[in-house]
Amino acid sequence: MTMCQISLQVNGLERSLIVPPMSRLLDVLRHELGLTGTKEGCGEGECGSCSVLMNGDLVNSCMVPIAQAAGASVVTIEGLGNRARLHPVQRAFLECGGAQCGICTPGMIMATVYLLDRNPHPTQDEIHEGLNGNLCRCTGYVRIFEAVEKAAGSME
Amino acid sequence: MQQERIVGKPVFRKEGVAKVCGAACYIDDLSMPGMIFGATVRSTIPRGRILNIEFGPGIPWDEFVIVTADDIPGKNYIALINNDWPCLADNFVNHPQEPIVLLAHANRELLPQAVAAVHIEYEELPSVHSIEESESRQTIVWGEDNVLKSYLLEKGDVDSAFAQPDVVIVEGEYTTGAQEHLYIETNGAIAAYNEQEGLTVWGSLQCPFYVHKSLMAVTGLAEDKVRVIQVETGGAFGGKEDYPSMIGSHAALLAMKARHPVKMIYDRMEDMAATTKRHPSRSRHRTVVTKDGKLLAADIEFCLDGGAYTTLSSTVLSRATIHAAGPYRWPNIRVTARAFATNTPPHGAFRGFGAPQSLFAIERHMDRVANVIGLTPEELRRKNLLHTGDTTATGQEIGQRIDLEGWMELALKHAGYYENKARFNLQNVEGRLRKGIGFATFLHGAGFTGSGERYLNSLVGVDATPEGRIRVLVSSTEFGQGTNTVLSQIAAEALGIGYDAVEMAPPDTSIVPNSGPTVASRTSMVVGKLVQSAALGLKQTLIASGLLADRYTTRELQDAARSYIAKYGGLCSLSRYQAPPSVNWDDQKYRGEAYAAYAWAVYVAEVTVDLTTYSVTVDDFVALQEVGRVLNPVLATGQIEGGVVQGIGYALYEKVVWDQGLMKNNQMTNYIIPTSQDVPKIRVFFEEVPFEHSAYGAKGIGELPMDGPAPAIMNAIAHATGEDFNSIPLLSEEIAERLAVQSPALKEMVAI
Numbered sequence: 001m002t003m004c005q006i007s008l009q010v011n012g013l014e015r016s017l018i019v020p021p022m023s024r025l026l027d028v029l030r031h032e033l034g035l036t037g038t039k040e041g042c043g044e045g046e047c048g049s050c051s052v053l054m055n056g057d058l059v060n061s062c063m064v065p066i067a068q069a070a071g072a073s074v075v076t077i078e079g080l081g082n083r084a085r086l087h088p089v090q091r092a093f094l095e096c097g098g099a100q101c102g103i104c105t106p107g108m109i110m111a112t113v114y115l116l117d118r119n120p121h122p123t124q125d126e127i128h129e130g131l132n133g134n135l136c137r138c139t140g141y142v143r144i145f146e147a148v149e150k151a152a153g154s155m156e
Numbered sequence: 157m158q159q160e161r162i163v164g165k166p167v168f169r170k171e172g173v174a175k176v177c178g179a180a181c182y183i184d185d186l187s188m189p190g191m192i193f194g195a196t197v198r199s200t201i202p203r204g205r206i207l208n209i210e211f212g213p214g215i216p217w218d219e220f221v222i223v224t225a226d227d228i229p230g231k232n233y234i235a236l237i238n239n240d241w242p243c244l245a246d247n248f249v250n251h252p253q254e255p256i257v258l259l260a261h262a263n264r265e266l267l268p269q270a271v272a273a274v275h276i277e278y279e280e281l282p283s284v285h286s287i288e289e290s291e292s293r294q295t296i297v298w299g300e301d302n303v304l305k306s307y308l309l310e311k312g313d314v315d316s317a318f319a320q321p322d323v324v325i326v327e328g329e330y331t332t333g334a335q336e337h338l339y340i341e342t343n344g345a346i347a348a349y350n351e352q353e354g355l356t357v358w359g360s361l362q363c364p365f366y367v368h369k370s371l372m373a374v375t376g377l378a379e380d381k382v383r384v385i386q387v388e389t390g391g392a393f394g395g396k397e398d399y400p401s402m403i404g405s406h407a408a409l410l411a412m413k414a415r416h417p418v419k420m421i422y423d424r425m426e427d428m429a430a431t432t433k434r435h436p437s438r439s440r441h442r443t444v445v446t447k448d449g450k451l452l453a454a455d456i457e458f459c460l461d462g463g464a465y466t467t468l469s470s471t472v473l474s475r476a477t478i479h480a481a482g483p484y485r486w487p488n489i490r491v492t493a494r495a496f497a498t499n500t501p502p503h504g505a506f507r508g509f510g511a512p513q514s515l516f517a518i519e520r521h522m523d524r525v526a527n528v529i530g531l532t533p534e535e536l537r538r539k540n541l542l543h544t545g546d547t548t549a550t551g552q553e554i555g556q557r558i559d560l561e562g563w564m565e566l567a568l569k570h571a572g573y574y575e576n577k578a579r580f581n582l583q584n585v586e587g588r589l590r591k592g593i594g595f596a597t598f599l600h601g602a603g604f605t606g607s608g609e610r611y612l613n614s615l616v617g618v619d620a621t622p623e624g625r626i627r628v629l630v631s632s633t634e635f636g637q638g639t640n641t642v643l644s645q646i647a648a649e650a651l652g653i654g655y656d657a658v659e660m661a662p663p664d665t666s667i668v669p670n671s672g673p674t675v676a677s678r679t680s681m682v683v684g685k686l687v688q689s690a691a692l693g694l695k696q697t698l699i700a701s702g703l704l705a706d707r708y709t710t711r712e713l714q715d716a717a718r719s720y721i722a723k724y725g726g727l728c729s730l731s732r733y734q735a736p737p738s739v740n741w742d743d744q745k746y747r748g749e750a751y752a753a754y755a756w757a758v759y760v761a762e763v764t765v766d767l768t769t770y771s772v773t774v775d776d777f778v779a780l781q782e783v784g785r786v787l788n789p790v791l792a793t794g795q796i797e798g799g800v801v802q803g804i805g806y807a808l809y810e811k812v813v814w815d816q817g818l819m820k821n822n823q824m825t826n827y828i829i830p831t832s833q834d835v836p837k838i839r840v841f842f843e844e845v846p847f848e849h850s851a852y853g854a855k856g857i858g859e860l861p862m863d864g865p866a867p868a869i870m871n872a873i874a875h876a877t878g879e880d881f882n883s884i885p886l887l888s889e890e891i892a893e894r895l896a897v898q899s900p901a902l903k904e905m906v907a908i
Contacts, residue, residue, distance in 0.1 A: 030185075035178075036178070036181070036182075036184075036185035037177070037178020037179065038178070039182070039340075039341070039390070040184070041340040041341070041342075041424070041824075042424045042823070042824045043423055043424055044424070044823065044824065044825060046823070046824035046825055047340060047824055049340055076178070077177065077178030078177075078178055081177065082177055082179075083173050083174070083177055083179065086173070086176065086177070090176040090177060091176075093176045094168055094169070094172045094173060094176050095168065096790070097166075097169070097790040097791060097793070097794045098176075099169065099172055099175040099176055100391075100636035100637070100638075100794060100798065101339070101340070101341070101389065101390045101391040101392075101635055101636030102171070102174075102175030102176075102180050102388065102390065102636070103182065103339075103340045103341040103390025103391060104340045104390075105175050105176060105178075106178040109176065127832075128832045128833045128835070129832075129833060131832040132831045132832050132833045134832070135340065135824070135829060135831060136340070136832075137337075137338055137339055137340055137391050137393070137798075137802070137829065138391055138636045138794075138798045139794055139797060139798050139801075140794075140797035140798040140799070140800055140801030140802075140830075140835060140838065141797075141801065141830075141832045141835050142793075142794075142797040142835065142838055143790070143793075143794050143797065144832070145832075
């Protein structure tokens with residue numbers, strides 16, 4: 001199998017890897033770097049569970065060949081906060097009940113971070129639209145919408 | 157109401173921090189030394205004899221571990237009710253996607269091409285693919301008559317009621333489609349085996365002891381040589397009640413042959429095509445009603461499409477049968493229910509478990525009955541809703557204080573029903589957008605049906621570790637509904653200590669007792685009660701030992717537990733299920749207390765039907781329910797909202813497209829579930845009538861919200877369009893087909 005050397009920045013750290021160039025960014029994060037917080041839901045860019053930030057853009061990491069991420073800066077759920085120090089969006093999801101089974105949660109939180117970064121005070125419609133690439137089967141989205149509003153308030 | 161410190165409060169989800177940090181560990185996040193990967197070769201035909209299995213060229217087969225039915229050391233079935241579901245097809249297949257050969261290899265990337273290189277030759281046999289084909293018995297595919305299970309529920313004298321003069325008879329047929337669970341985490345399991353320790357299976361699953369039972373049967377290993385551990389589970393909704401026994405057995409067979417740990421994770425397409433779904437149904441109603449709207453008798457014929465094997469169809473049918481009567485007073489009623497075999501993958505448990513199907517029919521039918529005799533939907537219900545002291549279709553007396561009429565009025569008031577209805581009636585005369593409002597009144601039995609809870613005989617423990625940590629020991633699992641949180645709240649409340657001082661023991665069959673499966677909205681009500689008694693037992697033990705005073709702090713209880721363990725070696729309090737005194741059930745006659753308690757609800761939907769695109773949007777939704785005491789308002793509200801949105805999908809979006817028993821749209825691209833932009837404003841209201849035989853008065857909650865949305869929405873669409881739509885899912889195409897001829901735009905075109 002052809003391999004290539006790829007360098008990229010993940011959660012602020014420079015990483016250099018030898019991987020097949022068509023490996024999915026998702027698999028590199030999960031298998032090579034042990035960052036299992038990014039989840040696979042469908043493998044075809046429909047559900048958004050594998051959402052990460054790449055150079056500030058929200059991408060489905062299952063659709064990104066690693067060669068395309070060469071030199072990029074990637075932020076995953078692990079790069080936002082940790083148990084001792086939650087990111088305001090993580091805290092809002094915890095407090096509002098935005099996470100139920102939790103499998104869509106990392107992707108949903110990344111999508112929220114992206115949304116609030118672009119639009120710190122979204123309207124209800126803007127929240128609904130901003131999260132429409134991330135599917136959740138548990139919550140019916142209502143607690144998630146509340147969490148986004150709460151996070152927007154707390155990040156002022 | 158008692159003043160509690162922790163129960164009834166919106167404490168945070170126990171595993172919430174791990175989930176929002178991405179640190180919660182799901183099955184595909186786990187890895188083990190020497191672990192290899194498994195895959196499944198499945199049937200490509202609906203029914204036939206396997207003539208030959210050939211391992212095609214180009215694959216280094218000697219590197220693969222290969223398992224067929226011949227390698228099964230024990231029994232070749234998944235242990236459920238009838239044990240008719242093969243673990244691996246042996247000479248014969250009964251549905252597309254039936255597992256036949258298992259493969260394992262260290263390189264995950266090689267598996268897809270290896271699966272494709274296994275060629276199976278069949279002698280194809282005739283197959284059946286609908287309730288109608290199955291009941292015609294032209295081809296027998298199961299048993300002697302294709303009937304997986306049947307029930308007859310009878311009360312009063314139905315035939316005489318139909319013969320009365322001056323009554324109105326209303327008939328109707330209602331159908332519901334299959335529904336895919338679409339948990340965002342697909343099915344997965346890891347198995348490891350060695351002779352000393354035996355077999356361990358980790359999995360995404362609801363019921364550790366169901367998997368344990370199946371593994372014992374398939375492997376022939378002794379009880380203490382099989383261990384099942386549930387890991388964080390990314391959604392289930394019933395879909396991980398039965399199938400984990402299958403994928404867990406497959407991983408186990410491969411691991412036992414390979415002598416390596418084996419991981420099996422389905423991709424989305426395999427998960428959707430091969431695993432269970434909600435049973436499709438057909439209901440035929442015949443109702444006798446007086447001209448002023450008093451229901452005299454119902455004759456209901458209810459059928460399920462069970463798929464190729466019995467799996468859980470008999471219990472799904474049982475719940476559907478009892479819920480077919482709805483929340484009404486029937487002096488006379490007969491429900492004839494049958495589950496038919498077809499050559500589709502077996503249908504299984506899905507939130508609501510038969511009730512959403514039969515309640516859809518009765519609630520749609522009640523609006524039609526009202527319409528026929530010239531009453532409004534609410535007038536008909538006022539005359540016939542159950543009251544305290546009335547008896548249900550199974551003869552169960554409603555002992556609980558209920559006020560269905562009052563709750564209906566309250567829900568209608570919250571929804572602005574009367575004003576909106578009048579306004580829409582005026583507006584709907586013209587224009588492209590037609591608005592409608594409709595509702596459903598319904599009930600949902602909590603816990604196992606009939607004598608189920610007695611058979612389960614659940615056992616729960618609360619213990620302390622040598623470090624003084626207090627743990628809840630249950631096999632009841634967390635998969636998003638809040639088991640960890642609610643059971644910890646109950647234990648903390650009963651022990652009089654802080655919520656943070658209670659933890660959940662790992663859901664590992666070698667550690668926790670069998671508190672029964674995590675299904676049937678039984679966890680808060682049934683298991684919660686046992687947690688409460690076990691916690692009280694632990695507290696009493698400590699007080700009786702003299703190590704704990706009557707009044708104490710969390711720290712003092714922990715210290716006392718530590719001292720107790722140092723002195724006596726261990727501290728564990730167990731509690732076993734006892735049926736409430738009034739609960740008796742006759743399995744033969746289908747009479748008695750079908751459920752220890754019911755939750756009650758009224759759901760109101762407001763919709764817009766666009767006469768140009770024929771799309772339906774749900775604009776507003778009121779969900780009012782009486783579920784006993786609400787143990788955690790944030791979690792409970794989240795359960796209701798999530799269920800309502802699944803119900804909206806069931807009604808309007810989620811269509812499984814079948815071709816000879818095979819799901820054709822097995823992708824998220826073409827099986828559509830609601831997104832964040834499809835969700836209406838959902839207003840959730842709880843009425844709380846504490847149930848005396850449960851922990852702090854809680855009843856079941858998880859399944860209830862799945863029952864009401866579909867009939868409420870279809871009733872609203874009938875109001876908006878003047879047309880009765882009696883089949884779900886109702887997609888734009890079907891609305892167009894019915895309404896196109898009436899549309900003003902089309903009439904204009906025709907005129908030109």
